[in-house]
Amino acid sequence: MVRYVAFLRGINLGKRRIKMEDLRVCFAAMGYADVATFIASGNVLFSAGQPPDPAAIAARLQETFGYAVPVALRTTAEVRPAAAARPFAADMLDAAAKVYVCFLFAEPGAAAQAAMAAQSTETDTFAPKGRELYVLCRKGTNLSIFTDAFVERHLGVAGTTRNITTVTKLAALVWDRG
Amino acid sequence: MTDSDRLTVMTFNLGAGLADPDRLVGVLRASGADIVGLQELAPGQAAAIERALADVYPFRLLHPLGIAGKGLLSRLPLRDAALLELFPGRPDARATVEAPGGPLTVVVAHPPPPRLGRRWAENAAAAAQLARLVAAATAGGPAVVLADVNRVAWQAACRRLAAAGLVDAFASAGRGRGATAPTRLGAGAAGRLALPPFLRIDYVWHTPHFRTLAAWTGEDAGSDHRPVLARLVWMEPLGAEKDAAWCAGGVARTLHVDNAGDNQNV
Numbered sequence: 001m002v003r004y005v006a007f008l009r010g011i012n013l014g015k016r017r018i019k020m021e022d023l024r025v026c027f028a029a030m031g032y033a034d035v036a037t038f039i040a041s042g043n044v045l046f047s048a049g050q051p052p053d054p055a056a057i058a059a060r061l062q063e064t065f066g067y068a069v070p071v072a073l074r075t076t077a078e079v080r081p082a083a084a085a086r087p088f089a090a091d092m093l094d095a096a097a098k099v100y101v102c103f104l105f106a107e108p109g110a111a112a113q114a115a116m117a118a119q120s121t122e123t124d125t126f127a128p129k130g131r132e133l134y135v136l137c138r139k140g141t142n143l144s145i146f147t148d149a150f151v152e153r154h155l156g157v158a159g160t161t162r163n164i165t166t167v168t169k170l171a172a173l174v175w176d177r178g
Numbered sequence: 179m180t181d182s183d184r185l186t187v188m189t190f191n192l193g194a195g196l197a198d199p200d201r202l203v204g205v206l207r208a209s210g211a212d213i214v215g216l217q218e219l220a221p222g223q224a225a226a227i228e229r230a231l232a233d234v235y236p237f238r239l240l241h242p243l244g245i246a247g248k249g250l251l252s253r254l255p256l257r258d259a260a261l262l263e264l265f266p267g268r269p270d271a272r273a274t275v276e277a278p279g280g281p282l283t284v285v286v287a288h289p290p291p292p293r294l295g296r297r298w299a300e301n302a303a304a305a306a307q308l309a310r311l312v313a314a315a316t317a318g319g320p321a322v323v324l325a326d327v328n329r330v331a332w333q334a335a336c337r338r339l340a341a342a343g344l345v346d347a348f349a350s351a352g353r354g355r356g357a358t359a360p361t362r363l364g365a366g367a368a369g370r371l372a373l374p375p376f377l378r379i380d381y382v383w384h385t386p387h388f389r390t391l392a393a394w395t396g397e398d399a400g401s402d403h404r405p406v407l408a409r410l411v412w413m414e415p416l417g418a419e420k421d422a423a424w425c426a427g428g429v430a431r432t433l434h435v436d437n438a439g440d441n442q443n444v
Contacts, residue, residue, distance in 0.1 A: 015211040055314045080343025081340060081343055084340050084346075085347075086350055090350060093351070157338045168386045168389070172385070172387050172413060173319065175385055175387070176319060
């Protein structure tokens with residue numbers, strides 16, 4: 001059995017409210033074991049014997065909850081280095097700076113990654129790395145050009161974003177409890 | 179956050195006797211470190227530590243073997259302190275520190291430097307040592323690795339530590355280049371030519387249970403390395419996140435709404 005984290009996009013905002021209990025029941029009904037959720041932004045931990053298909057999980061979520069919920073899937077072994085990566089130099093990180101990790105639904109090509117990195121401004125720095133996009137917002141999110149649509153336009157791949165603190169706490173959780 | 183949530187850790191390669199014992203005692207006493215990992219600890223240095231620092235560091239593991247020497251000094255109780263025979267004739271060290279935040283695994287390590295023309299068997303032993311160091315640090319629970327890795331951050335050994343999920347404290351919050359070696363060339367009085375160090379090969383690594391508040395290189399004590407220190411804070415307990423950036427109602431942009439639920443405990 002391999003332990004996975006499913007990062008769900010765009011739940012628990014607006015009218016898209018999903019109870020974590022319902023989410024756990026849904027994943028258990030798909031046959032996954034040891035299902036757990038971490039906070040309410042759509043981070044589901046589960047174990048599976050065969051590699052799960054994120055598209056099949058997304059389809060089941062749509063069937064259950066009535067709207068599309070794209071899924072970025074990672075093993076817990078992949079979440080650990082994603083939380084430990086330090087793509088931005090420490091002296092770029094002042095008190096106002098926020099770091100986000102966008103878990104992409106597929107790995108973009110090298111040209112797309114370069115195109116994304118080239119979109120960096122004085123306010124935002126984009127650091128694509130494998131299936132993750134790291135974003136440094138220096139002046140708070142309101143002044144940032146970073147949106148889902150912006151990422152998809154320049155990277156050609158969409159994803160779902162978490163604050164680095166959330167990713168770090170999730171990494172600590174999988175560290176201790178698998 | 180109280181002070182019991184914070185921990186200052188230090189790693190210091192003492193240059194197998196190069197660091198003058200009296201100077202070393204002064205640097206360690208002034209460091210403010212709660213936990214110190216020592217590499218290349220020599221007998222004279224260990225004796226000075228025993229003699230002069232028992233008040234600051236009542237808990238000690240000292241194996242003064244010269245280049246293969248290791249030490250672990252702690253203000254907090256140590257248990258299960260042991261040498262790990264991971265590379266022939268060059269033991270690393272591990273202990274559990276009884277920290278206010280809970281038990282903390284501390285690994286003190288010093289993999290041998292890469293050498294051109296090294297025999298296959300030696301390379302295999304070095305790779306096995308690294309794998310077992312990673313295993314010791316990632317066996318579960320909070321851990322800190324205090325190491326002279328003998329390699330800079332982009333080299334495979336360091337990338338392997340990062341791939342295991344260990345965080346390079348200096349890369350997180352260090353100011354400047356963090357170069358620690360070599361601070362002088364050669365051995366013996368004639369060979370001690372002072373140099374500005376240009377290699378960052380001494381590291382504090384930690385598990386995601388901590389965040390690095392600050393990291394810096396410490397004072398020279400006569401060794402051919404400078405120490406590295408890191409001020410760590412234990413992450414708040416899971417689910418207790420109170421990040422104003424997404425508590426605020428005004429950030430409901432297409433992207434950041436993904437984080438809207440992050441303040442809710444489930």
